[in-house]
Amino acid sequence: MKTPAHLTAFSRLPARPERSLPLAKAAWLTQRRHIVIVSETFAPEVNGVAHTLLQLCRGLLAQGYRVSLIRPLQAADKQTPTHAVDQGWCHDQLLVPGMPLPGYHSLHFGIARSSRLRRWLAEQPVDAVYVATQGPLGLAAVRAAKALHIRVCSGFHTNFHNYTHYYRVGFLDAWLRRYCRWFHNQTALTLVPSRQSAVQLDAMGIGPCALWSRGVDCQAFDPGHRDSGLRAEWGVAAETPVLLYVGRLAAEKNLPLALRSYTALKRRYPDARLVLVGDGPLRSELTRNYPDVIFAGVQRGQALARYYASADIFLFPSLTDTFGNVVLEAMASGLTVVAYDMAAAREHLRQAQNGLTLPAGDEQGFVMAVERLCREPQLCQRLRQQARRDALTLGWSQQIRRFAQLLLNSSQEVSRHGDKSRDTLVRTG
The missing domain is CATH 3.40.50.2000 (Glycogen Phosphorylase B;)
Structure with a gap:
C-alpha cells in the first residue's frame, strides 16, 4: 500500500533566546x-x-x-x-x-x-x-x-x-x-x-x-535540524513515516509496546522505519530479534537534535518515568508525541491538539494512535506544529x-x- 503523504516541509518556528541577567548583576541580586x-x-x-x-x-x-x-x-x-x-x-x-x-x-x-x-x-x-x-x-x-x-x-x-x-x-x-x-x-x-x-x-x-x-532548550532542539541526508542513511524517502524512541533500552521503559506499534504499522506501511536512540541491557536481544530496526546508540548534542528533527512520530510508552525530558525535546523538535496520559505527557500534551495521549495501560489504543497519525497526515502535521509552539513557552x-x-x-x-x-x-x- 502506498505510504501516506507525510510532512515534507515544516514551517520553522524560531526559538526566542531566553533572557538572562548579566552575571555580575545576577550575582548582586542573589x-x-x-x-x-x-x-x-x-x-x-x-x-x-x-x-x-x-x-x-x-x-x-x-x-x-x-x-x-x-x-x-x-x-x-x-x-x-x-x-x-x-x-x-x-x-x-x-x-x-x-x-x-x-x-x-x-x-x-x-x-x-x-x-x-x-x-x-x-x-x-x-x-x-x-x-x-x-x-x-x-x-x-x-x-x-x-x-x-x-x-x-x-x-x-x-x-x-x-x-x-x-x-x-x-x-x-x-x-x-x-x-x-x-x-x-x-x-x-x-x-x-x-x-x-x-x-x-x-x-x-x-x-x-x-x-x-x-x-527544554528550543534553540538546541529545533525542526530546522531535519536532515534529508540522515533520512537517506535510514533508507527512507521524504514521505516515509519514521517512528523514534529516545531513552534507555531497558525493561522498565516498556519497549515491547513501541516494537508492537512498529510491527503493526509495517503491515500497512511496509516502508515505515523505527529508530531507537540509546543503549542499555536489552540492546543485544532487540538487535537479534528486530533486524530491520535502526539502533543508533547514544547520541548527544547536535547529533541528537538531528535524530529528533529527522523523525516524524515520537513514541513514549513508559509507565514508570517520573517525568520524561524526551517528551519536551520531541515537542521542541516538532514531532507528534504518542504517550500514556502520565508524567510529562499529562503536564504538557493536550489530546488531539499537540499530541496523542492514551489512558495508562491501553496498549491497543497506543498502537491505533500511531496508525492514525500515518492515515491522517494533515492531523500529524497540525499536531507537530502546535507541539513546537507550545514547547517555545517551556x-x-x-x-x-x-x-x-x-x-x-x-x-x-x-x-x-x-x-x-x-x-x-x-x-x-
Missing part, C-alpha cells in the same frame, strides 16, 4: 547564595537525572548563584577529574568513591561518610543542599546537612520502587517504598516533577512536596528561578526574579 547539589549521577552520563541536573547547574550559575557539586567518581574523571569545573558546570566539587549500581553498571552509588561531608560543608557558608538521589551518598549528605543545621531538600527523580516488577525482585518493593518514605521525610521539602508524582508520594505518606517541573529560566525559590525557602527569591508563581506546595486533597 548575593552569591551558595547551593550544594548532591547526586549519584551527573553529566556526561546519559540519563534524565544527569540531564536535568546539568541544566539546573548551568541555570543557577547564569542567575548568579554559587554552585557546588558532590558526586561519585566517573570514568571521565580518570583523565580529567576537574572536568565539571572546567566545563563551567559548577564552581567546585567533592568527588567520592563509587560502586556500580546493579542493572546500571555505567552508574555508581556514591560511598562517603557523613562526617567527611560535614567537614567539607562546614568549610564554607552554604545556604541550602539539594539531594537528587537517595543512595548512600544522598543519605550521608542529608545527615551532614542536618547536623550543621543547613536546609536540605530532596528530589523525586526516579521510580526505583516501581522497577522491582521489571527486574524480578518484587520482594523488595515494600522495603523500597518504606525507605523512600523515610528518606524524603528526613528533608524539609521534596521537589516533584509532576502533579502525578505528588499524588503518588502523598499516598506513600511523603510530604510536604512542591512542584518543580522541567524545561524554557528553563523560569524553572530555575522556581527551584531557587523552593530550595532557599525565601519569598525574596520570587520578588528578585519576578516569578509570579503561587503554586508552591502541591496539595493533593
